[in-house]
Amino acid sequence: MTGTAILILAPLVGVVLVSYVVEALRAEPTPPERLAWAPDIPVRYVEVDGLTIRYIVAGEGPVLVLLHTLRTQLDMFQKVIPELARHFRVYAMDYPGHGYSDIPRTDYTADFFVETVAGFLERLDIQQAAIVGESIGGTIGLLLAARGDPRVRSVVAINPYDYDRGRGLRRSSWLANLLFGLNDVPVLGATFMRLRQFPIEKRVFEGGVKRKQSIPQPLLKEMYRVGERRGHLHAFMSLVRHWPGWEKAREAYGRINRPVLLLYGESDWSRKAEREANAHAIPGAQMQVVPEAGHFLSLEAPAEVIRVTRVLLTG
Numbered sequence: 001m002t003g004t005a006i007l008i009l010a011p012l013v014g015v016v017l018v019s020y021v022v023e024a025l026r027a028e029p030t031p032p033e034r035l036a037w038a039p040d041i042p043v044r045y046v047e048v049d050g051l052t053i054r055y056i057v058a059g060e061g062p063v064l065v066l067l068h069t070l071r072t073q074l075d076m077f078q079k080v081i082p083e084l085a086r087h088f089r090v091y092a093m094d095y096p097g098h099g100y101s102d103i104p105r106t107d108y109t110a111d112f113f114v115e116t117v118a119g120f121l122e123r124l125d126i127q128q129a130a131i132v133g134e135s136i137g138g139t140i141g142l143l144l145a146a147r148g149d150p151r152v153r154s155v156v157a158i159n160p161y162d163y164d165r166g167r168g169l170r171r172s173s174w175l176a177n178l179l180f181g182l183n184d185v186p187v188l189g190a191t192f193m194r195l196r197q198f199p200i201e202k203r204v205f206e207g208g209v210k211r212k213q214s215i216p217q218p219l220l221k222e223m224y225r226v227g228e229r230r231g232h233l234h235a236f237m238s239l240v241r242h243w244p245g246w247e248k249a250r251e252a253y254g255r256i257n258r259p260v261l262l263l264y265g266e267s268d269w270s271r272k273a274e275r276e277a278n279a280h281a282i283p284g285a286q287m288q289v290v291p292e293a294g295h296f297l298s299l300e301a302p303a304e305v306i307r308v309t310r311v312l313l314t315g
Contacts, residue, residue, distance in 0.1 A: 015191060015195075016187060016191050018195075020194065023194040023233065026228040027228060028228055028229055028230055029225040029226060029228055029229065031043075031054070031100040032100075035056070035075065035078075036218060036222075037075065037078040037216075037218075038056075038058075038078065038081065038082060041056050041058045041081075041085075042056070043056060044056060044057065046120070046123055046124060047123070048116060048119040048120050048123050049115070049116065049119045051096050051101065051102040051104060051116070052101065052102045053093055053094065053096070053101045053102070053116070053120060054074070054093065054094040054099055054100040054101050055074065055091060055092060055093040055094070055120070056074060056081075056091070056092050057089065057090065057091050058081060058082075058085040058089075058090050059084065059085030059086065059087070059088055059089050059090050060088075060089050061087055061088045061089055062087075062088050062089070062128070062130065062313050063088065063089045063091070063126055063127065063128060063129040063130065064084060064088045064089070064090045064091065064129065064130050064132055064309065064313070065090075065091045065092075065093075065117075065121070065126065065129045065130070065131050065132070066080075066081070066090065066091065066092040066093075066132050066133070066137070066298075067092075067093070067095075067117065067131060067132070067133035067134065067136075067137025067138070067140050067141060068092070068094075068095070068098070068133075068134060068135075068137050069134050069135035069136060069137060069161075069208070069295070069296065070098075070135060070136045070161070070169070070239060071098070071223075071227075071236055071239075072098065072099075072223060073094045073098050073099030073100070073222075073223065073226060074092035074093060074094050074099060075099070075219055075222060075223075076134070076219070076296065076298055076299065077092050077298050078216070078219065079298060079299055079302035080298050080302045080305050080306055080309075083302075083306050084306060084309065087310060088130075088309075088313065091124070091126065091129075093117075093120055095113055095116060095117075096108075096112070096113075096116055096235070097231070097232065097235030097236065097238075097239070098226075098235075099226060100226070100229075103229060103230070103231035103232055103234075103235050104235075105231070105234065106238075107238055107242060108235055108236075108238040108239040108242055109242045109245050110136075110139070110140075110143070110242070110245040110246050110248070110249055111245070113136065113140055114140050114143045114144060114147075117140050117144065118144060118147075118149055118151075121149070121151040121152075122151070126151055127151055128151070128153045129151055129152055129153060130152075130153055130154045130155070130156065130309070130312065130313050131144060131145075131152055131154070131155045131156070132155075132156040132158070132305070132309055133155070133156070133157060133158065133160075134158040134159060134295075134296065134297065134298055135158070135159055135160070135161040135295065136161045136246060137158070138155075138156075138157030138158050138159060138160035138161065138262075139157070139160045139161050139162045139246055139249050141155040141156075141157055142155055142157050142160060142162075142249065142252075142253060142256065142260065142282070143249050143252060145256045145257075145258050145260065146252035146253060146254075146255045146256050147252070147255075148255070148257075152258065153258060153259075154258055154259040154260070154261075154312055154313070155256075155258070155259070155260045155261070156260075156261045156263060156305075156308060156309055156312060157260065157261070157262050157263070157278075158263045158264075158297050158298070158305065159263070159264055159265055159268045159269070159270060159295050159297060160262065160270075160278065161246050162246050162247050162249050162250050162274075162278070163247055163270055163271075163274040164247065164274075165243060165244045165247050166242075166243025166244050166245065166246040166247050167180070167243055168269040168270065169207075169269070171269040172204070172207030172208060172269055172295065173203065173204065173206075173207035175200070175203050175204060175207070176204050176207050179192065179193075179200075179204065180240065183237065183240055189237075190237065193233060193236075193237060194233065196227070198220075198221070198224045201220075201223075201224050201227065202220050202224070205220055205223065207295075208294055208295040208296040208299075209293075209294045209295070209296050209299060209300045210265070210267045210292060210293055210294040210300065211292075211300060214296070214299045214300040215296070215299055216299075219299075250277070250278070250281060253278065253281040253282045254281055254282070254283065256282050256283060256285075257283065259284070259312065260282050260284070260285040260286070261285070261286045261287075261288065261308060261312055262275065262278055262279055262282070262285055262286065262287040262288070263287075263288050263289075263290065263297065263304075263305070263308055264287070264288070264289050264290065265289075265290050265293035265294045265295060265297050265300065265301065266289055266290060266291045266292060266293060267292070267293060267294040267295075268293075268294060268295050269294075269295055275287065275289075288308065290304050
């Protein structure tokens with residue numbers, strides 16, 4: 001190796017080593033005993049297929065199961081749960097590798113998430129549930145319906161994540177496009193992810209809304225802290241590596257035989273042709289578009305999410 005090559009590579013190796021140190025020194029957060037936004041709703045845990053899953057349940061009436069987006073957690077629904085719980089029995093969960101559920105060393109594929117949610121429904125004996133899912137949560141709900149899960153009666157799929165080989169997040173901002181483009185570069189991508197800091201992650205999360213103030217600051221900080229958990233980075237990077245599987249989900253949509261409402265934000269990362277393709281693929285599906293809103297509709301347009309959910313369940 002020439003002296004010039006050594007001069008070039010030495011700083012890069014140093015940055016990689018520093019990134020491991022930074023990751024190792026992160027302080028793992030303590031799971032909160034109560035929800036800051038709803039301290040009266042107990043935090044619960046249940047074992048599903050050998051994994052401990054965090055969840056909450058509130059209210060009485062027809063059953064709703066809320067499924068959050070990738071890299072977030074059940075707290076994403078904090079603006080809709082209190083009102084929905086006045087009319088329905090509402091469940092919300094953290095996927096494995098998300099929030100305060102277990103973080104197994106496994107492949108975070110679309111099938112893994114679908115099977116875990118199906119196991120959650122079975123473990124709690126949830127019957128006749130309306131699945132209200134956002135982003136990958138919407139796609140999970142559609143796949144459960146396509147598989148004929150007897151516990152699922154209907155689906156509200158909010159900005160389902162099933163297009164562009166699963167790279168929709170890269171459309172959210174130039175920063176997200178850069179970061180997740182680098183993720184495909186060996187060594188470099190993982191190094192940048194280990195060096196992540198709150199201001200950067202905050203900007204990426206804000207790419208999910210049209211109006212930045214729609215995301216509560218305490219939620220942004222909480223989701224960043226969750227990312228400090230041991231194994232969280234591995235789980236997230238595995239999810240990113242398996243992004244293409246989310247678009248493959250569309251192949252199953254033609255088998256859906258229960259009510260489906262597709263709800264899109266006007267400024268969602270998906271494009272018109274991709275939305276219309278879903279509407280045509282799902283027999284009898286209805287589609288609505290919420291103006292002046294982006295990907296995280298439960299945060300940016302909670303009143304509309306509540307309205308369409310009530311309409312679907314009450315007819």
